[in-house]
Amino acid sequence: MTIEKALVVGTGLIGTSAALALREMDVTVYLSDIDPPTAGLAAELGAGREWDGETVDLAVLAVPPHLIGQRLADLQKRGVARAYTDVASVKAGPIADAERLGCDPGSYVPGHPLAGRERSGPAAARADLFLGRPWALCPGPGTDAGALGLARELVSLCGAEAVTVDPAEHDAAVALVSHAPHVAASAVAARLAGAGGVALGLAGQGLRDVTRIAAGDPLLWRSILAGNARPVAAVLDEIAADLAAAASALRSGDPDGVTDLLRRGVHGHGRIPGKHGGPVRDYAVVQVVLRDGPGQLARVFDAAGLAEINIEDVRLEHSTGQPLGVAELSVRPEDADRLAGTLRFHGWHVPPVPGRNPAGPAKP
Amino acid sequence: MTIEKALVVGTGLIGTSAALALREMDVTVYLSDIDPPTAGLAAELGAGREWDGETVDLAVLAVPPHLIGQRLADLQKRGVARAYTDVASVKAGPIADAERLGCDPGSYVPGHPLAGRERSGPAAARADLFLGRPWALCPGPGTDAGALGLARELVSLCGAEAVTVDPAEHDAAVALVSHAPHVAASAVAARLAGAGGVALGLAGQGLRDVTRIAAGDPLLWRSILAGNARPVAAVLDEIAADLAAAASALRSGDPDGVTDLLRRGVHGHGRIPGKHGGPVRDYAVVQVVLRDGPGQLARVFDAAGLAEINIEDVRLEHSTGQPLGVAELSVRPEDADRLAGTLRFHGWHVPPVPGRNPAGPAKP
Incomplete structure (x- = not known):
């Protein structure tokens, strides 16, 4: 059983990019969005055609995390697809929602492609967005082999690398590399809310980079953080402790007390892989x-x-x-x-x- | 009295960029660097000619902050220039060093151009690096009007906007917009030093941006932070408190306790002016x-x-x-x-x- 027809629910950056990738592989793709003009734009960009209720092999839910469970329940009730996956950046929460709402665990394969761009929306989508990127899949004990196979095929058609990972391990990892860094960026940016004109006038590119992700939608991020609260809290506590210790060392005239943190920062930064799996700045x-x-x-x-x-x-x-x-x-x-x-x-x-x-x- | 001849001491990114800007205005520029091939490269790029000890109107010290005082004392002793300025990113420390070393306060105008790039070194220099950017000048009560005039002329020749500011106010401002954000980026990056392969494999562009400046030289940054310890410590304490509170709210099942921080982050981020004084992303x-x-x-x-x-x-x-x-x-x-x-x-x-x-x- 292979993917001949797919439905993408939610035609933002990620959903439209997956649709474009599937279209390049000659999969028939249907598009649906709570905002019809958004789905229309995705269709105009070649991502597929607007959905009229056709049944498909695989439905890809590319909606915010807190809506996954309800949307999955709706679609399963209508028997829309043979298998379902999602692309939400937290996994334990949507899985729990799906259980609570009585979703069929057999046909649902929780997923999370690790890819993104600075811009959002369908016009920013790219068929090769996922090329060479990891794509986490978190099948449960009750997941059907056929559904898992379809989810793996989606990953493969998008050019990504499937990484099977436990939902809890996934959520701890993204707390470290995505969610806690977002809150830290917000905390740095929050200091500017009351800054004077002289200070703001002295801002440079470094500050823009550190705080860029702090521009993200607070309600979307509240939802993400709520869905991954304990792992994020653990990382935030460690960052807060390091910063408090640095402040204390500086205040007591011991700048060498900060050098170790700076060195660990250089080391940690150097461990981040580049966009295509290689080292950062491989050009x-x-x-x-x-x-x-x-x-x-x-x-x-x-x-x-x-x-x-x-x-x-x-x-x-x-x-x-x-x-x-x-x-x-x-x-x-x-x-x-x-x-x-x-x-x-x-x-x-x-x-x-x-x-x-x-x-x-x-x-x- | 105007700048006909200038000496740039330290031909890194900032020094070479100032030299290029002066050359475009037909100023005779001499170049000196503790690493002669670096000065040679700057000369090859059109930034001026290597220095043989000629006297000049203005000497621009573009060396690390902790070396400003000593270098200023050396140059003043040799009577190299009519006026001296520096480009160090902290001001109170170099000024105190200069006083301690008995430098002539009349001919020294402490300065700091707020401009930079992601790359360093003379090959990354640009004549228009300072165009439209603020350039802080911190003259003291004993600064000669003639010296201040030459420093202002340098700023003008570079296309920048002179901002006269008290050294303490300057240092508090850069603590907020540059130094504390650097330590925060280091603290986020430091968490990755012990991260597992799964987590690192899930890293994306957001993490790269937040941690980019954490790649900076720990010894250079130790020197900068040591020179601005109390203002930086004050900001770090506030960031640490916000992060600890966010962790506590998440852990106690109160994600709304984080929404306010996220909103303040959006607001603060939106206040950062763009590269040329306009709002961020003005294209x-x-x-x-x-x-x-x-x-x-x-x-x-x-x-x-x-x-x-x-x-x-x-x-x-x-x-x-x-x-x-x-x-x-x-x-x-x-x-x-x-x-x-x-x-x-x-x-x-x-x-x-x-x-x-x-x-x-x-x-x-």
Whole structure:
């Protein structure tokens, strides 16, 4: 039994991305969203067609965590699919909701793809969002083998790696790498609520990065944290203790008491894998000076294309109206020297490629 | 008296960027670094010429904070410049060091440009790094008007905005917006030092952003924190208290006790000004689907250039070998609809511009 027809319930970033991935594999995909224009946009983007109640092989619930149980119960009651999975970022809570509501445990495979973007909504969706990313599956003792097989097939069709994990272990892990960091970012950002204009005027990129996720919807996050309360609380207590100890060391004139925390931070940061499983920042950056502004960039891309070098990312560093700009081109490390040489050959000023030195702080 | 000749001591990111800015204004710039190849690279990049001991109008000390006082004393003893300034991110400490070492307070104007980048070193320097950014100046009661005038001229030549601020107020402000956030990022990252493979495998972009600055050099940061101990400790205590309270609320089954912190975080985050003084994310993003990969991007830039639309930033979203890619073009909001129309006219698929909706979390 394979997935020929799928239903995606909730066409936000994750649901639409899964739909796009399934469409690329020629699966028939139906789309449903509590907000019909959102499902319509996803359909317009090629994610599938709007749902009219057809039965499917697999239903993917991409709605907020606290709605999973109820939505699952509704769909199961209507016999919509042979198997059901969800993509919520906590697992114990939705599983408990499903049990409480009398859902059929046999056809439900709780899941959580570990992928995301800075933007949300269907327009930000990408067919390759899950490529090479882990996708947690938390089947229970009563899960049917057939349902598990369909969930695994979904993961495979999306190009992700299935990781079977106990729901409690999953929730402890995401408390550490996602939920507690969110609260910590909120606590740093909360200090700015009463900050004066001088302080805010001195803010830089480092602060923006630390606090970026604090912009998340408080009600969505309240729901996530409520669903993972004890594991998150345990991590928050440890962070709070480290910060209180650092404050105490600084106040008592013992700055060396902070060095160990800073060192552990460097070590811990270095253990975070990169987007595609490799180390963080696995591209080399080639800088090229564009004296005539962004218009020159077209020729840079032409030159790279002729040399058959794939530019993985590009950042333009210039200010409006300035004649001088720098483009930073991210390429595979083995292509960096060749790209630099090509661009120099065509007359551009290319500073020496600094190699893969780790990025330092934005500015102390 | 104006700046005709300047000396930059320390050719890292900040020093070299100031040198480049001065060179663009036809100031003669001499470069010095404790590591001569670093000064040589800065010279090669057009930041000036290596220093042979010439006297100058203004010397810019771009060395770590704890070295400012000693370096200032050395240079003043040799009568190298008419005026001296520094760019250290703490001010009270270097000022106290200078006093202790008997430096001439008349010719020294403590300073701190609020600008930075994710990369460090001279190759990452940019002439326009300081454009539109605040640049704190902390003259004391004994500072000569002539020296202050030269420091203000430096700020102006770099395109920055001089902000005269008391050293204590400066240090409290940077504790809030830079130093305490760094320690908080370290504390989050430190939790990963002992994390298991499952947890690390589930890490996403949000965690990378929160912890990015934790990669900073522990010894440099120990020096910065030591130089600003009490203001940093005060902020850290508040963050620690918020996190402990959040943990307690979650543990006692009161998730609403966290909602207020999350809301304050959203509010505080929203108060951070953008890179050029505007609000964060003051550009609209136009997405364009590139079916033939990065080679098409050249034609996108050509089309934008013909329409006289300035692309402020661009991100390529594709995976190696994938035929489908999406380019996200950041433009001024008033240009977004015109760019979308232009690109559609040329046959590209451009999803509806979502407007300036705030970016949500990478993924809950």
